[in-house]
Amino acid sequence: MSGHQPVEPICVRVNEAARMIGVGRTKLYQLIATGELETVKIGKATRVTTASLQKFVELRVSDRWH
Template identity: 40%
Template sequence: MTMPAAAIRPVLLTAEEAAKMLRIGRSTLYQLLAEKELTSIKIGRSRRIRPADIEAYIERQAASAA
């Protein structure tokens, strides 16, 4: 049995996908990566971000705002 394509959650996101998910610009995302606010992995010349790292970043931001 195969899952519908919409039900498959990507393991890694591109910078563009991660920026879209956070509703920020790509340059802002790269700034977060440079400041180590958001972690990524490097595959060749590309950066990839785990959805779990985005969720952790959001939780840290929510906790510091409270």
């Protein structure tokens, strides 16, 4: 046994980000454009931070209960 823990990604591809929060690519790009989701550019590739995805969902859940 190597003792290595699985590494949680800190950013994901656009398609994966859309799947994670249950929206399409167009909606995801709208959320990026409005600043609701944070991105990182790696070369020409755009990645969405998992922290911003989690925050986005948490805000929607707390809004629902208030």
